[in-house]
Amino acid sequence: MIRLAILGSGSGSNALNIIEQSKDRKDVQVGLIICNVAGAGILQHAQNNGIPAVQMSNSELNSELALLDLLKEHHIDWIILAGFLRKIGSNICQAFPNKIINIHPALLPKYGGKGMYGHFVHDAVFQNKETQSGITIHYVNEHYDEGNIIAQFTAELAPTDLPKDIESKVRALEMAHFPTVIFETVLK
């Protein structure tokens, strides 16, 4: 059984989708949820699904040791970043080489890097009148949004699309593809 930890900072819609789709599988389970934001939706999803969840402060995350201990304690094999808005430190990257995956709500290398997350991405795509956006699923290294790309999926944008419409199209791609790429491509 492959054990996943999901790290998130927000509403946790991607985490919930992964949790739900993992329930039908015998080869993989979500063993731990970690969140750096008190009261974030992802913590509620963990509780509703009986998954151990830990809220860690940003300073605890910075030191990395508490996180490493927790991952070991829960026998975690892979780390999934699903809306986790902190950088992953070098100790964690070294302990999980090519075993950390992130989803980014744009077509990297465009609209990546520090400060490019959530609505900031969709606002920038809107301002630049892009005709496409999408999602990128990639391995994580010590630099924001720069690890090797595993898969990208594209949404066509209409000239009338507002940032909220761009976000809806991107979220639909996340729901359709993120668990499938994890289970059928990455973990195979």
Ligand code: GAR
């Ligand atoms: C998702 O759209 C994800 O792609 C994005 O945050 C959202 C989290 O939503 N991630 C980033 O922007 C990372 N740079 P969720 O908490 O509902 O899954």
